[in-house]
Amino acid sequence: MGSSxxxxxxxxxxxxxGLLDANAVVAPVEEDGFVLFRPIASEDQAVVEPSGxxxxxxxxxxxxxxxxxYRYNFTGGTVQLEDPPLPEKHQVLxxxxxxxxxxxxxxxxxxLSGTRDRLYAARRENTTVVSTACAAADPECFCxxxxxxxxxxxxSDVQLVPLxxxxxxxxxxxxxxxxxxxxxxxxxxxxxKDGKRLPELEKIISEQIxxxxxxxxxxxxxxxxxxxxAWERLAQHCLGCGVCAYVCPSCSCFDMNHEANAWxxxxxxxxxxxxxxxFTHHASGHNPRATxxxxxxxxxxxxxxxxxxxxxxxxxxxxxxxxxxxxxxLDIVNTVAAAVEAIQEEGPDAAR
Amino acid sequence: xxxxxxxxxxxxxxxxxxxxQPHIVALVCxxxxxxxxxxxxxxxxxxxxxxxxxxxxxxGRMSPLMILRAFEQGADxxxxxxxxxxxxxxxxxxxxxxxxxxxxxSLMDFIGIDLKRLHFxxxxxxxxxxxxxxxxxxxxxxxxxxxxxxxxxxxGWDGIELPAATGxxxxxxxxxxxxxIRTNLRKxxxxxxxxDRVGVVIGxxxxxxxxxxxxxxxxxTSDCEKLEWGHGCHNNLSTYIVSALERHERVAVxxxxxxxxxISGLIREGQLRRDQLLVIGVQCPGVHNRSxxxxxxxxxxxxxxxxxxxxxxxxxxxxxxxDSSEATLDIPDARDEQIAHLESLPHGERWKFWQRQFGRCLxxxxxxxxxxxxxxxxxxxxxxxxxxISTAIDNRGNSSWNIIRAIHLAGRCSGCDECARACPADIxxxxxxxxxxxxxxRQYGKIGLDPEQKSALVxxxxxxxxxxxx
Numbered sequence: 001m002g003s004s005x006x007x008x009x010x011x012x013x014x015x016x017x018g019l020l021d022a023n024a025v026v027a028p029v030e031e032d033g034f035v036l037f038r039p040i041a042s043e044d045q046a047v048v049e050p051s052g053x054x055x056x057x058x059x060x061x062x063x064x065x066x067x068x069x070y071r072y073n074f075t076g077g078t079v080q081l082e083d084p085p086l087p088e089k090h091q092v093l094x095x096x097x098x099x100x101x102x103x104x105x106x107x108x109x110x111x112l113s114g115t116r117d118r119l120y121a122a123r124r125e126n127t128t129v130v131s132t133a134c135a136a137a138d139p140e141c142f143c144x145x146x147x148x149x150x151x152x153x154x155x156s157d158v159q160l161v162p163l164x165x166x167x168x169x170x171x172x173x174x175x176x177x178x179x180x181x182x183x184x185x186x187x188x189x190x191x192x193k194d195g196k197r198l199p200e201l202e203k204i205i206s207e208q209i210x211x212x213x214x215x216x217x218x219x220x221x222x223x224x225x226x227x228x229x230a231w232e233r234l235a236q237h238c239l240g241c242g243v244c245a246y247v248c249p250s251c252s253c254f255d256m257n258h259e260a261n262a263w264x265x266x267x268x269x270x271x272x273x274x275x276x277x278x279f280t281h282h283a284s285g286h287n288p289r290a291t292x293x294x295x296x297x298x299x300x301x302x303x304x305x306x307x308x309x310x311x312x313x314x315x316x317x318x319x320x321x322x323x324x325x326x327x328x329x330l331d332i333v334n335t336v337a338a339a340v341e342a343i344q345e346e347g348p349d350a351a352r
Numbered sequence: 353x354x355x356x357x358x359x360x361x362x363x364x365x366x367x368x369x370x371x372x373q374p375h376i377v378a379l380v381c382x383x384x385x386x387x388x389x390x391x392x393x394x395x396x397x398x399x400x401x402x403x404x405x406x407x408x409x410x411x412g413r414m415s416p417l418m419i420l421r422a423f424e425q426g427a428d429x430x431x432x433x434x435x436x437x438x439x440x441x442x443x444x445x446x447x448x449x450x451x452x453x454x455x456x457x458s459l460m461d462f463i464g465i466d467l468k469r470l471h472f473x474x475x476x477x478x479x480x481x482x483x484x485x486x487x488x489x490x491x492x493x494x495x496x497x498x499x500x501x502x503x504x505x506x507x508g509w510d511g512i513e514l515p516a517a518t519g520x521x522x523x524x525x526x527x528x529x530x531x532x533i534r535t536n537l538r539k540x541x542x543x544x545x546x547x548d549r550v551g552v553v554i555g556x557x558x559x560x561x562x563x564x565x566x567x568x569x570x571x572x573t574s575d576c577e578k579l580e581w582g583h584g585c586h587n588n589l590s591t592y593i594v595s596a597l598e599r600h601e602r603v604a605v606x607x608x609x610x611x612x613x614x615i616s617g618l619i620r621e622g623q624l625r626r627d628q629l630l631v632i633g634v635q636c637p638g639v640h641n642r643s644x645x646x647x648x649x650x651x652x653x654x655x656x657x658x659x660x661x662x663x664x665x666x667x668x669x670x671x672x673x674x675d676s677s678e679a680t681l682d683i684p685d686a687r688d689e690q691i692a693h694l695e696s697l698p699h700g701e702r703w704k705f706w707q708r709q710f711g712r713c714l715x716x717x718x719x720x721x722x723x724x725x726x727x728x729x730x731x732x733x734x735x736x737x738x739x740x741i742s743t744a745i746d747n748r749g750n751s752s753w754n755i756i757r758a759i760h761l762a763g764r765c766s767g768c769d770e771c772a773r774a775c776p777a778d779i780x781x782x783x784x785x786x787x788x789x790x791x792x793x794r795q796y797g798k799i800g801l802d803p804e805q806k807s808a809l810v811x812x813x814x815x816x817x818x819x820x821x822x
Contacts, residue, residue, distance in 0.1 A: 031511075031708070031712075032511060032708070032709070032778060033778070034778060036712070041507075041508065055776060055777070056714070056776065065714065065715075065745035065746070066743075066744040066745045066746055066749075139561050139562060140561055236569055237566060237567040237568070237569070237592065239591065239718070239721035239722055239774075240721055241716050241717050241718035241720070241721035241722070241774070242714075242715075242716035242717060242718070243714075243716045243718045243774070243776050245716075246714040246715075246716045246776070247714075247776055255743065257736075257739075257743045257744075259742055259743065259744050261425060268743065268744050270715075270743050270744055270745050271714070271715070271745060273716070276717075278734055323560060323561065324561060325776045327586075327587070327718050327721065327722045327770070327773065327774035328566060328567055328587065328722075329559040329560070329564050329565055329566030329567070329587075330566065331559075331560040331566070333560075334560060
């Protein structure tokens with residue numbers, strides 16, 4: 001597919017300006033002093049920086065925080081059902097970091113394999129992802145420790161690579177080619193020297209990330225030590241909120257509720273998190289994950305264990321947001337390392 | 353998310369459609385106002401037909417949730433009406449409600465609901481004429497206020513620049529002084545464990561990022577080395593006391609001065625007893641929030657409070673334990689100017705300010721989880737029958753959640769700012785809490801650290817102010 005160009009920031013913004021005609025563009029925007037993904041109306045709103053992440057991932061533009069699956073109303077003594085309309089405009093997710101783009105692929109695995117989720121699939125097909133490689137790691141970043149890359153191409157249709165002053169734009173898929181279209185006519189082709197920037201950035205960032213890597217063989221060990229007493233200690237200061245899941249690029253759990261009044265309503269799907277007790281609470285009153293440590297263990301293991309094939313990637317993409325935003329300072333990588341250490345030293349069945 | 357089948361008029365354009373008539377929901381007490389309305393009907397009095405009534409056993413049974421639900425479902429105005437003070441069928445329901453609605457009203461005003469939309473009245477069963485008059489007045493006021501502004505994040509809006517909170521904060525402690533405090537703290541913790549004075553010490557342990565710590569529960573003296581002290585010790589550790597008491601008879605907790613209010617609140621509300629607790633107060637250098645000194649620290653000296661059992665400073669550890677019934681804790685707040693600034697703006701601007709913030713809410717409930725005084729085992733946000741707070745993560749549901757969280761803490765909030773710190777969306781919950789604290793104090797006076805005092809909203813006085821009640 002290899003087409004790449006070298007663009008100045010002005011050219012990049014001009015391209016972004018062009019995209020706004022035919023697409024709904026979502027980009028990092030500054031709001032009340034921090035950066036969030038928001039639909040933009042003009043190219044100037046977008047924050048285009050060589051490094052730094054939005055406060056949370058752009059997953060809500062494929063898997064909204066809340067959406068109606070169907071609506072109903074009672075009129076004339078009958079029930080009318082209605083499918084909520086899907087947005088028709090093509091969507092561009094612009095300036096998505098590599099970790100977040102990989103996170104979207106992890107969501108695809110949940111929503112598109114087996115029974116495809118109709119609403120997610122429609123949005124996904126209608127979306128093009130323009131990712132941005134990173135020039136520096138944030139303090140919480142650890143993508144290289146969990147098998148991802150700051151310049152990774154997974155999930156991206158177009159990739160922007162920060163050069164010294166300029167940007168290299170690489171088309172990675174057909175969707176990306178369509179998005180670039182004839183805008184590329186006036187652009188300068190990137191040189192082989194620009195291309196070297198990718199491995200260079202990868203090297204710089206892996207050196208900045210001082211975390212020791214999570215070993216892929218630990219998945220089995222974590223599963224064997226499922227009942228290990230260390231989980232109680234590791235989860236004892238977890239407050240049981242849902243920050244980690246909600247800012248996570250790959251967390252995909254949801255709940256269903258009827259939001260209704262006497263005349264009309266909808267079946268509403270909203271984000272949910274495995275750290276909430278209600279998430280697994282059965283109608284019978286039984287809760288299979290009754291304690292905090294069982295719930296926290298579920299979250300950790302769902303990221304780093306429960307993999308069907310050895311070459312399957314971890315479901316944690318290493319953005320580090322859950323570490324930075326956890327009100328109790330829980331650190332998923334340290335937890336994994338501590339659990340593995342305890343299981344290795346004391347055997348998988350040790351009580352504590 | 354659900355649009356009620358009343359027409360929700362979007363007032364985005366600011367224009368009121370011709371012939372628009374307000375929808376008003378009246379929450380009325382069965383024993384007085386409901387009968388009063390009946391009386392108005394049987395005496396053939398005329399009054400506007402905009403009001404839909406919902407009958408309750410008592411104003412004391414009405415929760416702010418019900419008012420919020422009315423607004424959320426498309427009401428443009430709400431009227432609450434009950435028995436005159438002294439006439440309550442349940443003796444004091446209306447007196448408790450009067451305080452609750454006084455505070456709720458000030459919160460609604462603060463978040464941008466024009467008070468022309470929210471009315472309270474005392475109408476007895478004999479006052480048919482008063483009912484007709486009240487409904488006429490309320491309808492005219494809501495008519496004037498126009499359609500309820502939409503629950504939506506404002507688009508293309510520049511936002512409001514709040515004045516910077518200023519203050520010098522606690523005395524700067526250098527690395528050597530912090531080291532000394534850390535050493536003294538570890539020594540104090542290890543001594544109380546060794547002497548069997550407590551079964552566990554709840555403290556701050558190392559975190560993995562700059563200015564971050566993670567709470568630790570220490571039961572072995574050898575683990576006391578894990579205790580940390582510095583700008584990253586955010587957590588109000590009193591959140592962990594009650595669960596620690598399930599396993600240990602007596603618990604030691606490391607506390608900054610700003611954490612003490614929550615501890616006294618927990619004791620006041622019967623969640624723990626003072627004798628189950630050993631409070632280790634530590635000299636605080638101020639905590640950093642996203643690399644800046646937290647707003648709550650700006651006016652604080654950082655000195656440990658004498659009601660703590662042990663006081664740890666640079667110089668050493670000493671026993672203290674002053675009688676809390678006489679203690680005061682009065683720290684001026686650097687944010688009051690920001691609150692005053694918001695209050696000086698028109699309702700529409702305030703509504704936008706808060707709708708933008710509430711729109712960001714992810715409903716992760718970190719605010720609730722981090723709050724030492726949000727200890728209910730089952731939260732109203734999780735109730736389904738009936739469901740008062742929409743689970744949909746949108747402006748309507750989020751507004752209800754954030755308002756009700758604040759109201760449930762009014763008169764109880766310890767001002768530790770943990771909710772605001774925990775919020776990943778930077779919602780200024782601290783401003784809401786502070787606003788409510790100021791209002792409670794203005795109306796009902798300040799309560800100190802004495803756990804024997806009742807908090808304002810579970811108490812009442814016959815002579816409480818009611819100037820806003822029709």
